[in-house]
Amino acid sequence: MLKELGLDSDGESVYRVMLRRPGVTVEETAVELRWPPERVASAIEELQTLELVRPSSENPRQMRLVNPELGLESLLLRQERALLERQEAMAATRLSITRMLADYGAMESGQEPPGARQFMGMDAIGAQIERYAHGCTSEVSVFAPRGAQTEEALAAARPLDRAALSRGVRLRYVYLESLRNDPATLSYAQWLDENGGHVRTVPQLPLRMIIYDRQTAVVPIDPEAAANGVLILHGTGVVTALCTLFEQFWQQATPLGTGTRRTRSGEDGLTGQERAVLELLMAGHTDEVVARKLGISVRTGRRITAELMNRLQARSRFQAGAVATARGWLTPLAEPPADT
Numbered sequence: 001m002l003k004e005l006g007l008d009s010d011g012e013s014v015y016r017v018m019l020r021r022p023g024v025t026v027e028e029t030a031v032e033l034r035w036p037p038e039r040v041a042s043a044i045e046e047l048q049t050l051e052l053v054r055p056s057s058e059n060p061r062q063m064r065l066v067n068p069e070l071g072l073e074s075l076l077l078r079q080e081r082a083l084l085e086r087q088e089a090m091a092a093t094r095l096s097i098t099r100m101l102a103d104y105g106a107m108e109s110g111q112e113p114p115g116a117r118q119f120m121g122m123d124a125i126g127a128q129i130e131r132y133a134h135g136c137t138s139e140v141s142v143f144a145p146r147g148a149q150t151e152e153a154l155a156a157a158r159p160l161d162r163a164a165l166s167r168g169v170r171l172r173y174v175y176l177e178s179l180r181n182d183p184a185t186l187s188y189a190q191w192l193d194e195n196g197g198h199v200r201t202v203p204q205l206p207l208r209m210i211i212y213d214r215q216t217a218v219v220p221i222d223p224e225a226a227a228n229g230v231l232i233l234h235g236t237g238v239v240t241a242l243c244t245l246f247e248q249f250w251q252q253a254t255p256l257g258t259g260t261r262r263t264r265s266g267e268d269g270l271t272g273q274e275r276a277v278l279e280l281l282m283a284g285h286t287d288e289v290v291a292r293k294l295g296i297s298v299r300t301g302r303r304i305t306a307e308l309m310n311r312l313q314a315r316s317r318f319q320a321g322a323v324a325t326a327r328g329w330l331t332p333l334a335e336p337p338a339d340t
Helices: 009-020 026-033 037-049 068-090 092-105 122-135 151-166 177-181 183-194 236-252 272-282 287-294 298-312 317-326
Strands: 053-055 063-065 116-119 139-144 170-176 198-202 209-212 216-220 230-233
Touching (some): 009 026, 009 037, 009 063, 037 053, 116 122, 122 151, 122 209, 122 216, 122 230, 139 236, 151 170, 170 177, 170 183, 170 236, 177 183, 198 236, 216 236, 230 236, 272 287, 272 317, 287 298
Parallel strands (some): 139 170
Antiparallel strands (some): 116 230, 209 216, 216 230
16 A cells, blocks of 8 residues: 555565554564564665654664654655646646647737637537538547536537438547436437447546547637637647547547446546546645536535545545545546636
């Protein structure tokens, strides 16, 4: 268990003996573990390096435990910092894309940037989506965040998707896992799946997006308010980056009909949704933002958080994240940046 904190198996074995028997000597530890005293001494040196033990004030030849709560908490903090650094690295692509989209959305002297066109209003947006949906010839890739989709959106999408499928276009949708809580959205996803489309789900998505034939992408100007306006992107570099982002999520997603939504990773591991809740909380998101990003209610998000804290025997959300990290439950996945 402590390997994730930088402590090898020898060090952990000796540390457990010292926890059970404060003041135990090297020789006594060697007898209990059936090790040579040199091996015990080497493990104690490692514990001292990690600041888990220090020389006794009463007997400098013996070692005493640093208060375990302080010592282990310090290691957990280091691990948490390392985890956050890995999350930042995994999110680099997403951050770069966000900056590029911001550049495309910035207007100078009323001129739109090269390779992008901006459309405002639902009618204009709908007309552009219809245009590219009818003109695509090979594939359409869709990110559909926010769980439940509106009735209007589903009604508008059905004839476009039916026509694309009839032309042999490869249609791929990635929804949030929470779509299963909305009968209308789930029914539409099942219809796609039954009629030749490909549908998968993930705990969270970075933004709403449609990519046509790997050449044209439709993305919101503001990912938190997709109805406010969209950018139609044609630049090879930007669209290629968005295709890469889609493929990363597609590979991690769960096929709609597999029934593995609640499968846990490991004996005491997490579901994808539980992992997403922990990662978002550790990134500083509020309950309301967590619920919005996962397409669930605030009440459901808080219930998942409370269940996780109980399983981890944590007194705070910070401690829950640190303990989950120490157990190896968290594997960073393109975590989006904190909301402002």
